[in-house]
Amino acid sequence: MYRYAELIRQRGLFDEVIEGYWKEEPSLRQVLKTTASTDVTVIPMFISEGYFTETVIPREMGLGHQGPVPPEGVARVIGGRTVRYTLPYGVHPSMTDVILERAREVLPDASPHDTALIVLGHGTTRNENSNKVVYQNADRIRESGQFAEVQALFLDENPKVGTWPETVRSPRVVVVPFFASEGWHTLETIPEDMGLTGTVTDFPDNPHGHQQVFYAKPVGTHAAVADVILHLAEEARGAGGAGGDTERGHEAAWQAFLKAARAGLRVGEVLVTPELGVFELRNALDEGVPGGDLTTLVTPEGVRDQVRFTDGGEHRPVHTLRNLPRGWRSVLSEADLRRAMHYLYPAVIEETYAHACHALRPTPWATTARRQTGIYAKVQKATPEQVEHVARDVCSGCLRTRLWAGQRLTHSFLDGVPGGIPCAEACTFVVAEVREEVSGKRGGGHS
Numbered sequence: 007m008y009r010y011a012e013l014i015r016q017r018g019l020f021d022e023v024i025e026g027y028w029k030e031e032p033s034l035r036q037v038l039k040t041t042a043s044t045d046v047t048v049i050p051m052f053i054s055e056g057y058f059t060e061t062v063i064p065r066e067m068g069l070g071h072q073g074p075v076p077p078e079g080v081a082r083v084i085g086g087r088t089v090r091y092t093l094p095y096g097v098h099p100s101m102t103d104v105i106l107e108r109a110r111e112v113l114p115d116a117s118p119h120d121t122a123l124i125v126l127g128h129g130t131t132r133n134e135n136s137n138k139v140v141y142q143n144a145d146r147i148r149e150s151g152q153f154a155e156v157q158a159l160f161l162d163e164n165p166k167v168g169t170w171p172e173t174v175r176s177p178r179v180v181v182v183p184f185f186a187s188e189g190w191h192t193l194e195t196i197p198e199d200m201g202l203t204g205t206v207t208d209f210p211d212n213p214h215g216h217q218q219v220f221y222a223k224p225v226g227t228h229a230a231v232a233d234v235i236l237h238l239a240e241e242a243r244g245a246g247g248a249g250g251d252t253e254r255g256h257e258a259a260w261q262a263f264l265k266a267a268r269a270g271l272r273v274g275e276v277l278v279t280p281e282l283g284v285f286e287l288r289n290a291l292d293e294g295v296p297g298g299d300l301t302t303l304v305t306p307e308g309v310r311d312q313v314r315f316t317d318g319g320e321h322r323p324v325h326t327l328r329n330l331p332r333g334w335r336s337v338l339s340e341a342d343l344r345r346a347m348h349y350l351y352p353a354v355i356e357e358t359y360a361h362a363c364h365a366l367r368p369t370p371w372a373t374t375a376r377r378q379t380g381i382y383a384k385v386q387k388a389t390p391e392q393v394e395h396v397a398r399d400v401c402s403g404c405l406r407t408r409l410w411a412g413q414r415l416t417h418s419f420l421d422g423v424p425g426g427i428p429c430a431e432a433c434t435f436v437v438a439e440v441r442e443e444v445s446g447k448r449g450g451g452h453s
């Protein structure tokens with residue numbers, strides 16, 4: 007995700023390129039607030055349509071849409087922003103080019119006389135769409151006549167990948183996994199089912215004679231996916247072209263923060279110190295430590311990578327949990343300070359400013375619970391005592407004040423109280439913990 011965002015950012019076509027996540031911050035609930043623009047295109051980074059693209063993302067982002075997304079996408083006005091939601095990148099026709107790129111990487115001289123192509127999908131009867139996309143790509147490539155044969159095979163359903171020696175006749179066979187990323191399937195199950203031992207494997211005694219298999223990397227990690235994302239964004243904007251403005255509430259929040267930063271302030275666990283036109287960020291616990299004893303980071307991305315894990319190496323899905331790693335400092339321009347703060351505390355500046363302006367509406371637990379589907383639907387059964395038990399345990403380690411549970415926040419870091427940060431809605435981390443509690447799987451205290 008970071009890599010694609012960076013590739014697109016480098017093209018300079020958009021004012022902002024922001025990543026959002028379901029299970030970490032900036033969360034799908036918050037991410038729209040973190041953009042300065044009034045014209046936003048949302049591209050789901052999924053290889054196929056399904057539960058996440060049709061239910062979870064639209065629901066969490068408040069798009070007021072559920073079910074299959076039409077080819078032209080869905081457009082809504084949310085909180086003064088025009089939000090365009092597209093199909094996932096994997097179903098775009100230009101993924102065919104990515105498959106061909108992957109094939110060329112392992113076999114540059116593939117020929118229509120002696121080379122077969124296998125487009126390999128996961129295949130699951132629960133998601134017909136993912137199979138459809140694999141067949142469509144195989145059809146398009148077959149029609150182009152670049153290979154002697156083109157087959158769509160699947161890991162989990164017929165025609166299964168293990169049957170390839172009976173059905174594929176060509177002496178050279180390129181296999182391209184139509185998968186989002188490198189993982190268990192691409193590294194283990196596919197090679198095992200096909201009998202592959204490396205990028206190139208010889209099969210001297212197959213039913214159709216000697217065959218050589220060239221195993222490509224998955225399509226989802228190819229840099230050309232950035233172009234597919236751009237195609238989607240372009241199509242979503244349609245005839246209207248590039249539009250949008252700066253969102254006024256967002257800009258006001260950042261101006262309030264920058265004004266405070268120019269005087270020096272503490273936000274949560276971070277100390278912001280102005281220094282001759284630049285700003286230094288560090289963990290407040292490292293206050294007074296000589297700069298030479300700390301790792302100096304000079305880019306917002308450096309800060310982002312530094313704060314993704316605790317000092318103990320644990321992932322930090324919620325950035326306001328009090329576990330910011332120590333031992334680093336960052337020196338940044340004013341423009342970079344904004345981006346670094348976005349990575350350090352996603353949506354915190356926007357939400358805190360909105361709270362100060364009485365414009366942050368809390369979402370009570372019952373509403374959050376009602377919204378949950380799939381394996382999380384069972385949180386609706388949680389008693390108020392169970393929710394409070396989890397929240398006391400988890401949220402006590404968090405800087406935020408739970409407005410969603412009726413707590414009050416009178417001062418914030420904008421007026422000198424470093425830990426004054428509102429929490430308008432239970433985060434996905436707490437929702438997941440409540441689910442564990444209801445299932446009786448939750449152990450002792452959370453640290």
Ligand code: SF4
Nearest residue numbers: 401404406429432433
């Ligand atoms: Fe922090 Fe609790 Fe809010 Fe999650 S729900 S952000 S842990 S206060």
